[in-house]
Amino acid sequence: MKRWLACALVFLSAFVLLTLGVVAGVFLDRQVLARFVPLANMPVDAESEFRLMAETWNVIQENYVRSATTEPRQITYGALQGMVDALGDEGHSRFLTPDELRTHLNSVRGELEGIGVEVQVQDGRVVIVTPIDGSPAERAGLRPGDVIVAVDGEQVAGMAIEEVVARVTGPAGTTVRLTILGDDTGETREVTITRARIALESLTWQPIAGTDVALVRLASFSAGVSDELAEALTAIREQGLQGIVLDLRNNPGGLLNEAVGTASQFLAAGNVLLVRDASGETRPVPVEPGDAALDLPLAVLINQGTASAAEIVAGALQDAQRATVVGQTTFGxxxxxxxxxxxxxSAVLMATEEWLTPAGRVIWKRGLEPDVTVALPDDALPLVPGGEEPITPGELRSSRDEQLHTALELLTDLVAGADAPSPGREAAPGPGGDADADPDPRAPESRRAASADPLVDNPLAARETGPSPAVPVRVLVRNGTGNPDLAGLLAAELRWRGLEVLESSTGEGGREHSQLLVYRDRPVAVELLTRVLGLGPEDVVRLPDDGQDVDLEILLGSDYNTCR
Incomplete structure (x- = not known):
């Protein structure tokens, strides 16, 4: 009996101790978890995840060989960064320490100290999005797409981007040595850069001598830049300039409201972007009252350094066909x-919404493609406005900025056409004349206010000048698309543009490619028609024949796209 009682007491004691151990273990575990997040705020379904974090924390503190020199806050920051990185929004959503947050806010305000470069993570590599205009990084030849391999001889592979940024930045006057992998060459090079205090000038502009065009550079979308743009556009009009090249190259973005305000200076109506939230619901962000430059011909420059808010502006103007976009695919x-x-x-910058262009195009990780693809020569840099005097032809040539040259070529025709009388509009009145002639009543109101096609805003009165009085260009349209309506639609558009269409013929379908037959040399009209029809040089066939009743003949094929 005594032996049975003794066994029972031992079993009971073991049971009590085991129970107390389990209870104490749960209690202690929850106390550890409480260090990470108050129990009242801890999501029930996340308790096991926080427990795992607490276990890891304890393992580090109790077993790491250098735990005495470990800074607990740095471990916490590393864990927070890892949480955000695990979302997969590489290089965009991120955790910022207090120091990094101050740097971020200063850049938005237009204040910065360092080498002047925007970086993001792509495929695990620290990639330069863009060097800032006039910065030490730009002067050192750093370009969008270059990869930072090492800082002061130490490899950055495996480092958090915040640590890389902390190593690159520093007080003005100090130096940093970077190992750079060239995006275009695939070769590494060493670059030593002296840090400086950088005054970020978000907007600069200059007239281009010998043209009626202004080059407007937006380096970032910092606070107040859309108001600065409205003032600049007013000054551009007052100087009698009639076209704009809007340079968004190497623009890393900025504030969304400034992007909306900027696009609204050029758009009369519609949306600037679409925003899709986490639930999949999409809402439009409409154009705001602005309209400082609704009728000025416009070209937009983009490249691999065009990102975020800059992509929003370029996408909105491209979808509305308000501008011709020139350059290279954007960052995405x-x-x-x-x-x-x-x-x-500290803070978390979190992607809470995804933005799409007004037409619903996804830009995230894809980028925005230009209408006209032009690469900048490897040893050339974008020409940046900034002086008080106009950019001279010599400066333009020596810059070797082929993207800007292309945009100017496109705008020159548009600006020239802006001064020519168009159907439904009288020529510019002389003294005492009626200056309020109405636009062509055949043009839809949206076209008269802010055309969906920049060529239509400034139709060329396609008359060729020479020793004799100007004569109209006569065109024949032959339809080989199989769609009987297309010839009539094209003929109506060409008549509105100032061409004399003597006949439009609906032929049998089956023609694959459109062609332009040139019987008499009419260079202005030929250039206009190649753009309207989307033709290449190989599609223009010259057949000199003064016996023809028409100057030009269009053979319309199935590749003709009415939604240009």
Missing amino acids: TGTVLLQFPLSDG
Whole structure:
């Protein structure tokens, strides 16, 4: 009996101790978890995940060989960065320490100290999005797409981007040595750069001598830049300039409201972008009252350094066919960041929404493709406005900025056409004349206010000048598309543009490619028609024949796209 009682007491004691151990273990575990997040705020379904974090924390503190020199806050920051990185929004959503947050806010305000470069993570590599205009990084020849391999001889592979940024930045006057992998060459090079205090000038502009065009450079979308743009556009009009090249190259983005305000200076109606939230619902962001330059011919320059808010502006103008976009495919940043402050002064920049162009195009990780693809020569840099005097032809030539040259060529024709009388509009009145002639009543109101086609805003009165009085260009349209309506539609458009269409013929279908037959040399009209029809040089066939009743003949094929 005594032996049975003794066994029972031992079993009971073991049971009590085991129970107390389990209870104490749960209690202690929850106390550890409480260090990470108050129990009242801990999501029930996340408790096991926080427990795992607590276990890892304890393993580090109790077993790491250099735990005595470990800074707990740095471990916490590393864990927070890892959480955000695990979302897969590489290089965009991110955790910022208090120091990094101050740098970020200063850049938005237009203040910066360092080498002047925007970086993001792509495929695990620290990639230069863009060097800032006039910065030490730009002077050192750093270009969009270059990869930072090492900082002061230490490889950055495996480092958080915030650590890389901290190593690159520093007080003005100090130097940093970067190992750079060239995006275009695939070769590495060493670059030593002296840091400086950088005054970010978000907007600069200059007239281009010998043209009626202004070059307007937007380096970032910092606070107030859309108001600065409206003032600049007013000054451009007052100087009698009639076209704009809007340079968004190497623009890393900025504030969404400034992007909306900027696009609204050129658009009369519609949307600037579409925003899709986490639930999949999409809402439009409409054009705001602005309209400082609704009728000025416009070309937009983009490249690999065009990102975020700059892509929003370029996409809106491209979808509305308000501008011709020239350059190279953009970076592909398509999420809207919100800042969530944390209790110690750090913050999480979180992508809470995805943005699409007004036509619903996805830009995230794809980028925005230009209408006209032009690469900048490897040893050339964009020509940046900034002087008080106009950009001279010599400066333009020596810059070797082929993207800007192409945009100017496109705008020259448009600006020239802006001064020519168009159907339904009288020629410019002389003294005492009626200056309020109405636009062509055949043009839809949206076209008269802000055309869906920049060529239509400034139709060329396609009359060729020479020793004799100007004569109209006569055109024949032959339809080989199989769609009987297309010839009539094209003929009506060409008549509105100032061409004399003597006949439009609906032929049998089956013609694959459109062609332009040139019987008499009419260079202005030929250039206009190649753009309207989307033809290449090989599609223009010259057949000199003064016996023809028409100057030009269009053979319309199935590749003709009415939604240009």
